[in-house]
Amino acid sequence: MNSKRLLAHYASIADAPDAIVSLRRFILDLAVRGKLVPQDPKEGSATDLLKRIWEEKAQLAKAGRIRTLEEPLTAGADGLPFDLPGGWRCARLGDVVTKLTDGTHHSPPNERSGDFKYITAKNIKDDGISLTNVTYVSRGVHEEIYARCNPQKGDILYIKDGATTGVVTINDLDEPFSMLSSVALLKLPSCLSNKLIVVFLRSPFFYDQMRGFMKGAAITRVTLKRMAPALIPIPPLAEQHRIVAKVDELMTLCDRLEAARAEREVTRDRLAASSLACLNAPDPETFQGDARFVLNVLPALTTRPDQIKLLRETILNLAVRGELVPRDPKDEPATELLRRIGMDRARLDRKERGKRRPSGLSGDAQLFHLPSGWAVAPLADLVSVLNGRAYKQSELLSAGTPVLRVGNLFTSDKWYYSDLQLEEDKYCDTGDLLFAWSASFGPFIWAGKKVIYHYHIWKLSLHSEAELDKLYLYDFLLQKTREIKESGHGISMIHMTKEKMEKLQVPVPPLAEQRRIVAKVNELMTLCDRLEASLTTCDDTRRRLLDALLAEALAPGEPREMEAVA
Numbered sequence: 001m002n003s004k005r006l007l008a009h010y011a012s013i014a015d016a017p018d019a020i021v022s023l024r025r026f027i028l029d030l031a032v033r034g035k036l037v038p039q040d041p042k043e044g045s046a047t048d049l050l051k052r053i054w055e056e057k058a059q060l061a062k063a064g065r066i067r068t069l070e071e072p073l074t075a076g077a078d079g080l081p082f083d084l085p086g087g088w089r090c091a092r093l094g095d096v097v098t099k100l101t102d103g104t105h106h107s108p109p110n111e112r113s114g115d116f117k118y119i120t121a122k123n124i125k126d127d128g129i130s131l132t133n134v135t136y137v138s139r140g141v142h143e144e145i146y147a148r149c150n151p152q153k154g155d156i157l158y159i160k161d162g163a164t165t166g167v168v169t170i171n172d173l174d175e176p177f178s179m180l181s182s183v184a185l186l187k188l189p190s191c192l193s194n195k196l197i198v199v200f201l202r203s204p205f206f207y208d209q210m211r212g213f214m215k216g217a218a219i220t221r222v223t224l225k226r227m228a229p230a231l232i233p234i235p236p237l238a239e240q241h242r243i244v245a246k247v248d249e250l251m252t253l254c255d256r257l258e259a260a261r262a263e264r265e266v267t268r269d270r271l272a273a274s275s276l277a278c279l280n281a282p283d284p285e286t287f288q289g290d291a292r293f294v295l296n297v298l299p300a301l302t303t304r305p306d307q308i309k310l311l312r313e314t315i316l317n318l319a320v321r322g323e324l325v326p327r328d329p330k331d332e333p334a335t336e337l338l339r340r341i342g343m344d345r346a347r348l349d350r351k352e353r354g355k356r357r358p359s360g361l362s363g364d365a366q367l368f369h370l371p372s373g374w375a376v377a378p379l380a381d382l383v384s385v386l387n388g389r390a391y392k393q394s395e396l397l398s399a400g401t402p403v404l405r406v407g408n409l410f411t412s413d414k415w416y417y418s419d420l421q422l423e424e425d426k427y428c429d430t431g432d433l434l435f436a437w438s439a440s441f442g443p444f445i446w447a448g449k450k451v452i453y454h455y456h457i458w459k460l461s462l463h464s465e466a467e468l469d470k471l472y473l474y475d476f477l478l479q480k481t482r483e484i485k486e487s488g489h490g491i492s493m494i495h496m497t498k499e500k501m502e503k504l505q506v507p508v509p510p511l512a513e514q515r516r517i518v519a520k521v522n523e524l525m526t527l528c529d530r531l532e533a534s535l536t537t538c539d540d541t542r543r544r545l546l547d548a549l550l551a552e553a554l555a556p557g558e559p560r561e562m563e564a565v566a
Contacts, residue, residue, distance in 0.1 A: 033233075040238070056190065092231065098189055102185065119177050149185050162220070340464065380502035382468055387498070388457045389454070427453070
């Protein structure tokens with residue numbers, strides 16, 4: 001076993017997404033293979049131990065407390081994916097325990113009081129039984145399960161059904177209790193370490209037996225019939241205690257590594273947040289230097305996608321405040337631009353008489369001081385907010401023109417179709433600016449072909465594409481969507497009516513500056529894309545390196561090297 005290379009490369013794999021989890025599994029794997037501590041020939045053979053277990057079970061059988069023994073305890077090692085160390089033997093779990101049973105279902109238990117506590121999967125934790133939110137059953141209901149299980153302090157409890165299947169612990173309660181059927185109870189003979197059996201039940205080797213060696217599948221239900229014939233390696237008793245002590249020692253080390261990693265993450269979060277804060281509340285005299293500093297140091301501070309999300313939000317926030325690119329005094333003021341857009345809007349009004357076109361800003365206070373040359377206008381002065389069409393289920397067909405629904409803008413690839421001939425404003429085409437306003441909401445630039453758009457989508461048709469950059473408006477709406485979500489207006493957009501949408505105040509820069517802002521946003525978002533890609537690449541590389549080192553460390557060799565980990 002080459003654990004020295006694992007230690008030498010630990011700094012490279014410490015930030016792998018599952019580094020500590022994998023290291024814990026690795027320790028358990030070493031334990032069940034007999035590679036965690038060296039063997040001592042003076043400690044004898046597990047054959048002697050199995051004889052003692054047989055004798056103790058024979059006495060229990062004679063007293064009528066367990067079934068009569070029918071065959072020897074030892075089992076062939078052909079099913080083991082590894083070689084057993086000298087002195088070890090292989091046995092079936094059902095043969096070495098004195099009792100393997102489970103609880104029953106009491107319906108409904110009393111949630112507040114009763115004669116006996118009712119232990120379910122939610123109470124089984126790695127470090128013992130949690131009595132938080134424990135329920136109770138009466139004495140009469142309890143008698144049947146107690147007679148069958150008789151749970152005592154030191155017994156092993158194993159969750160065999162549900163989302164937490166495979167969680168195993170040692171009963172640390174001094175009182176009798178009832179159990180749910182999703183919990184298995186294992187009683188052991190006095191000459192077998194319950195802590196060692198818990199280590200082995202937590203190991204990848206036992207987990208694979210419970211899931212039938214199905215690669216990549218998670219177990220959700222284990223039966224007693226599956227547990228009983230499972231193979232369990234048995235070391236001599238003295239080695240059992242040394243294995244348990246070493247596992248405890250190394251798991252404590254993993255706890256420290258996990259705490260250190262959490263502390264690193266907190267420090268990175270604080271540094272990243274502090275760096276972004278100086279941009280969200282910028283000092284005009286130092287902003288350019290602050291921005292260069294943040295963009296230089298952020299890649300080193302960024303280890304998670306949520307940190308890059310904050311950077312994206314900061315970029316958009318700066319963009320709509322006029323703090324992302326320098327201004328040019330030669331640029332035509334936005335007031336002139338709005339005047340020409342107003343003329344275009346007036347021409348549209350004459351062509352489309354009868355359609356109400358509200359004006360005026362929303363009641364929200366202006367959130368920041370407008371830069372020189374900028375102006376502010378309600379969204380309705382810049383675009384027509386057009387509703388899609390609501391459909392009856394009978395109108396949604398399997399062929400015809402595709403009907404774009406909100407789900408298609410997000411994650412759904414299920415499409416409906418229509419054969420209706422509709423007004424032109426009920427269709428959207430490549431490059432149109434859309435806004436989904438139902439349970440999932442936000443702006444989109446439609447990249448598909450011509451489709452009919454649904455009622456829960458607005459099409460934002462610019463009054464003048466020559467006077468307003470559509471991508472700038474899209475960036476503004478992205479930033480505004482985040483504000484709406486964070487302001488508590490509700491994920492369902494209950495308070496975002498069409499009227500409120502039309503009155504949103506839009507900060508409008510000069511047209512040339514709009515284009516510079518869009519170019520800079522695209523540049524910085526591309527940087528964010530590269531950061532996200534590098535995170536994925538680094539995570540994959542660390543994960544592959546970790547897997548390779550763990551596989552190499554499990555290769556045949558001297559078991560003493562692992563002791564250097566501690």
